[in-house]
Amino acid sequence: MPVLFGTSEWAHALEEGINASSEYRNAGQSWGTGFNGNILFAFEPGGAIARGSYLLLRLQEGRCLGAEFVPGPTHPDQGFALRAPFPLWLDILNGKTLAASAILTGKMRVEGNTITLLKYAGAHRSLVHCVATLDTRFPEA
Amino acid sequence: MDRLYTLLQNRIEGVVSTPDQYHAGLLSNFGNLFHATPRLVVSPLTARDVAATVTFAREHGLTVSTRGAAHSQSRVAISDGGILLSMSSMRRILSVDASAPSVDVEAGVVWRDLVRHLAPRNLAPPVLTNNLSVTVGGTLAIAGIGVSSFKYGTQGDNVRELEVVAGTGERLVCDRKKHADLFWGSLAGLGQAGIITRARLDLRATKPMTRTYYLLYRDLRGFLHDAKLAMERGRWDHLESWASPSPQGTKPVAGRRQVFARWFYPFHLTVEFDPGHPPDDEELLRGLDPFERLYVDDLPTVDFFERMIPVFDLWKQGGTWKHIHAWIETVLPWEHAVDCIESVLPDLPPSILVGGHVLLWPARGTTSKVPFFMRPPGEDLIGFGVLPAIPARFWERARPMLENLSRMTELMGGKRYLSGYLDWTEDRWKNHFGDQWGPFTALKHKYDPHSILNPGFVPFPAAPADVRRVPGESVPAAD
Numbered sequence: 036m037p038v039l040f041g042t043s044e045w046a047h048a049l050e051e052g053i054n055a056s057s058e059y060r061n062a063g064q065s066w067g068t069g070f071n072g073n074i075l076f077a078f079e080p081g082g083a084i085a086r087g088s089y090l091l092l093r094l095q096e097g098r099c100l101g102a103e104f105v106p107g108p109t110h111p112d113q114g115f116a117l118r119a120p121f122p123l124w125l126d127i128l129n130g131k132t133l134a135a136s137a138i139l140t141g142k143m144r145v146e147g148n149t150i151t152l153l154k155y156a157g158a159h160r161s162l163v164h165c166v167a168t169l170d171t172r173f174p175e176a
Numbered sequence: 177m178d179r180l181y182t183l184l185q186n187r188i189e190g191v192v193s194t195p196d197q198y199h200a201g202l203l204s205n206f207g208n209l210f211h212a213t214p215r216l217v218v219s220p221l222t223a224r225d226v227a228a229t230v231t232f233a234r235e236h237g238l239t240v241s242t243r244g245a246a247h248s249q250s251r252v253a254i255s256d257g258g259i260l261l262s263m264s265s266m267r268r269i270l271s272v273d274a275s276a277p278s279v280d281v282e283a284g285v286v287w288r289d290l291v292r293h294l295a296p297r298n299l300a301p302p303v304l305t306n307n308l309s310v311t312v313g314g315t316l317a318i319a320g321i322g323v324s325s326f327k328y329g330t331q332g333d334n335v336r337e338l339e340v341v342a343g344t345g346e347r348l349v350c351d352r353k354k355h356a357d358l359f360w361g362s363l364a365g366l367g368q369a370g371i372i373t374r375a376r377l378d379l380r381a382t383k384p385m386t387r388t389y390y391l392l393y394r395d396l397r398g399f400l401h402d403a404k405l406a407m408e409r410g411r412w413d414h415l416e417s418w419a420s421p422s423p424q425g426t427k428p429v430a431g432r433r434q435v436f437a438r439w440f441y442p443f444h445l446t447v448e449f450d451p452g453h454p455p456d457d458e459e460l461l462r463g464l465d466p467f468e469r470l471y472v473d474d475l476p477t478v479d480f481f482e483r484m485i486p487v488f489d490l491w492k493q494g495g496t497w498k499h500i501h502a503w504i505e506t507v508l509p510w511e512h513a514v515d516c517i518e519s520v521l522p523d524l525p526p527s528i529l530v531g532g533h534v535l536l537w538p539a540r541g542t543t544s545k546v547p548f549f550m551r552p553p554g555e556d557l558i559g560f561g562v563l564p565a566i567p568a569r570f571w572e573r574a575r576p577m578l579e580n581l582s583r584m585t586e587l588m589g590g591k592r593y594l595s596g597y598l599d600w601t602e603d604r605w606k607n608h609f610g611d612q613w614g615p616f617t618a619l620k621h622k623y624d625p626h627s628i629l630n631p632g633f634v635p636f637p638a639a640p641a642d643v644r645r646v647p648g649e650s651v652p653a654a655d
Contacts, residue, residue, distance in 0.1 A: 058428040130430075133576050139583035150512070153584055154519040157429070164430040 037172035041088045045171065046102040052165040053092075053099035059165065060097040063158035067095035070151065071114025075105070081120030083174040088121075092162070115147030128167045134159055184216060184232050188225040190265055193217040202260060207249025207597055208500045208568075212632075214241070214255035219265035223339055223347055223373035226261065230371070230628060231345035233259050239631045242367045244284060244314030247307060249501050249597045251632040252366070253314075258631070263313055266373065269293050277379035278336055283313025283372045288482065295478040299379045302328035306484045313372040318595045319364040319549040321559070323414040323446070323537065326407050329544035332363030334378040340370035343624025347373075361619040364549040366594060367630040368616070369623035383448035386413070386480040387455055388473045391466035393441035396514055402464045403538040404510075404556055406445055411460060414446035414480070419517070419534040421526040429523070437526045440467075441536065448477055496531020496565040502574070502597035503532075504582050505561035506590035507539060509552035516588045517560055520581055524562065528574065531565030548616060550591040550608055559593070560585065602635045 038045045053059050066072045072095050078088040091110050093101040109116070119127075123142060126132040135156050137143035145152060152159070178194050185192040198217040204210065215238065220226045233240045239258035246253040254260070266282040269290060273279070277299055281290060287301070288308035294300055303322045305315055316338075320331025328334060337351040340362050348370070350359035361369045393399035399417065406412050421437030428434075443466065447455050457472065475483070491497050508516055517536075524534070537559035541551055551557060562581060566574050582592065592598060592608060606613045620627075621639035 058431075061427070133580065135580045135584075136576055139580055139587065150515055150588060153587070154515055156519060157523055160430050161428075168431065 037170045040171050040173045041104055043103065045169070046090065046104055048169055049090075049092075049166060050099045050102040052169055053094075053102075053162065056161060056165055059099075059158060059161040062097075062161050063094065063155060064097040066097065066155050066158050067114075070148075071112075073110075073112050073114045075110055075113040075116040075146075076124075077108055077116060077118035078124055079118060079120045082122035082125065084121045097158075113146075115145065115152060117143055117145060119143040125173070127163055130167070134163050178215065180232075180236060180238075181216060184218070184229065184259075187228045187232060188218065188220060189222060190218060190220040190225045193219070202243070202262065203254065205243075205246040205248050205253045206501050208498065209249060209502060209571075209597065210251050210254060212251075212254040212256035214260035215257050217260045217262055219262045221265060223266075223341060226266075226341045226371055226373050227345050227347050229259060229261060230341055230343065233628050234343075234345060234626055239628050240371070241630050241632075242313070242317075242371050244311030245286065245309055247310045247314065248318070248595045249503060250594075250599065252595075252630065256632065261371065263311060263371075267311075270374070272297070272299070272379075274299065277381065278376055279379055280374060280376050281312050282374055283311060283316075285312045286310065287312065287315070288485075291478060291481050294379065298382050298384060298477075300382045300477070300481065301331065301377055302334045302380045303331045304481055305331070307488065308482060308485070309488070312375055312377070316363055316372055316375060317365060317367045319544075319546060319593070321537070321539075321593065323416040325537070325543065326415055326539050327413070327543065328380075330364070330546055330549050331377075332546040332549060333544050335359075335363060335375055336378060337376040338362055338372055339374035340372055342370040343626065343629045357619060358623060360547050361616070361623070363546045364594075365616075365619070366548075366634060368634060368636075369619045369629070371629065382477050383450050384477055385451055386446050386448050386475050386477050388414075388444050388446040388475070388480070389457070389461060389469065390471040390473065391443045391445065391461075391464065392468045392470050393443060394467040396439075396441060396517055398465065398467075399441040399443055399536075400510075400513060400558065402443065402466065403536075403558070405463055406443075407538050407540060407556070411447065412445050413448045414444075415538050416444040416446070417536040417538070418442050419521055419536060421521075421524070421529065421534075423526050435526055436522070437524075439521045442470075446480065491531045491565065494531060499531060499565040499567050500571050501532075501563070501565060502571075502578050503561060503563045503595075504578055504585070505535070505559065505563070505593040505596050506582070506585035507551045507593065508558050508560050508585060508588065508590040509554055510556040510558060511554075512588040512590070513558045513560070516585055516590065519584065520560075520562065523577070528564040528566065532563040535559065535561035535563060537561075547612055548609070550610070550612065552589050552591055560590070561593075561596075600635075602637075605634055 073093045076090040089105045091105045127134050218229050241255035242261045243253040263284040266284040268282045270280040305322050339349050420440045423437050426433040427436045539557040541555050620636050625639045
């Protein structure tokens with residue numbers, strides 16, 4: 036049964052998916068050690084969504100300690116933010132664009148230390164895979 | 177028959193070929209990524225032939241692309257509808273001066289031939305590329321780096337004099353004082369201002385034997401620590417290193433299982449010595465802390481210079497020489513070396529390196545004075561080269577990974593070595609050259625005002641109209 040993107044149910048399912056992923060556990064095992072590893076994913080308006088959605092993942096040492104949609108485009112607990120229009124996120128989730136390519140070409144905007152983020156490209160790719168494999172109902176245009 | 181064929185052939189001593197005559201190998205380069213068909217191929221015999229060809233091209237609205245051994249991998253050493261100058265026909269070693277050691281060579285001389293020519297006199301160019309089957313003119317136009325660059329800089333730093341045919345068709349002899357802008361601008365200048373036809377190269381005295389210590393490191397930081405120490409001590413003649421994968425099975429990567437590797441770092445340190453006076457091993461290696469000392473190899477120095485030839489022969493025999501080569505070689509600032517290399521290697525499938533390798537070369541920024549050889553600021557630098565051989569059917573899968581690798585090294589302050597694979601927009605060229613972009617563009621406009629030379633690689637802005645005129649052309653009357 037697909038879960039609607041943007042709901043607390045979806046965020047919870049994602050948290051479970053991340054914590055069940057040995058790929059993420061290995062790739063992210065030192066993520067957040069000595070720095071704030073919480074990432075705010077900003078799904079900005081575009082395509083099927085008229086209003087932005089903002090997902091905060093609390094990530095530390097290969098685990099997801101919490102996932103929630105937050106009301107605003109920034110959050111005091113965020114260590115990093117990744118911002119892109121919704122259609123680009125869909126391209127990434129569908130495998131048409133690599134997240135690293137989006138970051139490196141500037142199509143996705145990064146707040147936080149880009150070099151730290153890129154050092155853990157494998158962990159973030161694994162996160163993307165966790166999202167992509169969730170049975171999700173995305174808003175339709 | 178192309179009407180221009182006879183016209184050009186009548187002007188030069190060398191050979192002009194048309195598409196039905198020249199070898200199909202001239203349609204691409206070592207990269208096997210870009211293909212183009214030249215209208216004419218010229219194998220010049222003299223600098224006068226080169227000048228006549230450039231003048232002819234200007235008169236007939238053609239471009240001229242230069243080709244040495246064509247080891248480059250981008251839109252270099254190929255021509256799309258223009259004239260391809262195959263410089264390998266100019267391969268004479270002209271004279272050796274043993275007193276103030278130097279040698280005069282034509283641009284098409286292959287470094288291996290020069291090394292063998294000089295070996296009986298115990299002389300050698302201070303810097304030699306790993307692949308010796310490339311030409312003097314070709315590597316000087318890129319910069320030319322090798323395992324002694326940490327001491328002597330680039331091959332371009334060891335040039336006394338050049339003869340260059342500019343895009344205007346003029347033959348100019350230049351050095352650090354005479355036409356100095358063209359001299360420096362021809363070194364690592366990508367053949368944009370002029371075509372090197374002759375070079376006077378510095379030589380150094382060599383000792384007849386080399387001893388190489390094969391050390392192995394199991395972590396990057398340990399290797400870098402010792403690489404820096406080795407450079408600082410000044411006892412070593414050659415330093416060479418790699419990242420070497422040890423496959424460990426498969427792991428999921430975005431849900432698909434992929435072979436992954438534990439990476440190790442071989443470090444080869446070499447000293448030259450006279451027979452009967454072998455080096456003191458313990459003294460040389462004191463302070464270095466490898467995971468393992470694997471092997472100590474004594475070789476005649478000329479064999480050391482040629483050490484990669486059996487490796488390249490293996491790659492040729494295995495068929496990988498004909499694969500796509502999209503090499504990403506970058507000079508990194510020391511402070512970002514670990515971040516950069518450790519973010520790249522975990523994702524690098526070991527199989528991509530069949531017929532290739534990952535190079536690391538310790539370097540020092542102040543050893544080079546060549547202005548267009550771009551490198552990060554600072555004294556300690558590390559070269560990082562991912563040199564894959566990719567079967568054509570895997571190219572589309574590998575390309576985004578390699579392009580990301582290039583962008584990431586640039587983001588971390590690295591400067592690409594320009595013989596490899598790159599397909600840049602103007603913004604990235606400007607970013608690469610930084611404050612040298614203006615001088616590079618000005619040099620192009622001065623010496624190649626009609627943009628005849630080596631088009632399709634660097635996207636220069638067009639020269640201003642008043643610069644595009646050449647001596648003898650009439651100036652249009654003002655309205």
